[in-house]
């Protein structure tokens with residue numbers, strides 16, 4: 001039973017399982033829910049007092065917590081609310097640019113729903129992604145042809161080492177595909193307090209992504225409204241990625257990132273796939289260059305390879321270890337079939353990584369953050385030969 005430490009407003013020995021969409025994970029030594037900067041500073045002081053590490057936990061939809069839990073201080077942002085400012089006209093058009101500042105603890109999809117109700121364009125394609133608005137910046141969430149960086153302006157952050165609140169610009173945040181300074185060079189240094197976006201009241205539908213195009217083509221709808229686009233994204237997502245609410249079916253979305261390969265690696269993948277799986281499979285790899293949603297926008301000679309395609313080619317759909325399973329319908333996702341341990345998930349993930357590497361030469365990187373694991377356990381489960 002969690003007990004409250006009255007002096008520090010921190011809960012002790014709190015099971016993290018209910019705080020994650022995987023519904024997996026042992027206890028946190030301390031859990032501090034913060035709604036004011038001073039709460040966060042107190043939590044940092046608590047960690048200092050006991051020489052414990054800190055972990056910032058949002059909606060728990062992009063993490064896997066170890067069975068042993070996290071022997072440290074978990075800071076859980078709970079500051080919500082939206083601030084709106086209307087600015088200059090957009091490129092001389094009659095519409096306005098809308099500035100939206102969002103508290104980090106605000107559920108991301110509630111933010112999206114609000115902007116669609118107001119008719120402010122920019123994040124409708126990012127509908128129904130679980131988690132908090134602050135965390136959306138951490139991996140620069142992306143889906144259906146949009147990424148947060150398309151509309152991101154700046155963020156207010158609390159520097160954990162000093163407790164100072166500062167503003168970081170888009171350039172400071174180093175945003176890329178599933179990447180920012182917050183999950184790479186400056187990992188663990190900041191608590192994102194709020195994020196500011198730049199939206200537009202001028203319609204800017206982005207319908208080029210294959211599934212979205214097909215959805216509206218089937219319905220003969222050439223000019224969908226923003227509400228219809230949000231509805232389409234929700235329906236498409238729900239068919240592929242069940243929104244995890246129960247333990248059975250718990251997951252963390254894509255467990256692997258889509259690898260980006262330069263021309264030589266891509267050619268060698270094509271050759272390897274031809275030798276191993278035949279011409280038809282190799283043609284599928286060749287066709288990727290032509291898909292607008294597979295090419296990376298950053299480097300024209302590089303190609304984003306759907307990791308799901310490689311996992312599927314290797315016959316891994318439905319692969320199980322313990323109570324964890326590669327989702328038979330969307331193999332990027334690892335499912336908790338009810339009662340899975342974190343170790344079950346790592347065993348499945350390790351088997352997928354090693355098989356894909358052996359058969360195609362591609363090393364898949366994990367998307368969720370692993371929390372509270374011993375490095376040697378991660379290496380033994382996930383390491384490549």
Ligand SMILES: Cc1cc2nc3c(=O)[nH]c(=O)nc-3n(C[C@H](O)[C@H](O)[C@H](O)COP(=O)(O)OP(=O)(O)OC[C@H]3O[C@@H](n4cnc5c(N)ncnc54)[C@H](O)[C@@H]3O)c2cc1C
Nearest residue numbers: 056058059060061062131132134135141142143192252253
């Ligand atoms: C069904 C499903 C579908 C998904 N679909 C997508 C998708 O289409 N596209 C996509 O990009 N992602 C997707 N995800 C992944 C996930 O939803 C996003 O990455 C989301 O932004 C994570 O938010 P969270 O609040 O749950 O973060 P958490 O999982 O709690 O944390 C993720 C990371 O962010 C850090 N963090 C969290 N909040 C803060 C903060 N305020 N300050 C500093 N660091 C912080 C944590 O320390 C951790 O490193 C999906 C996940 C699920 C379960």
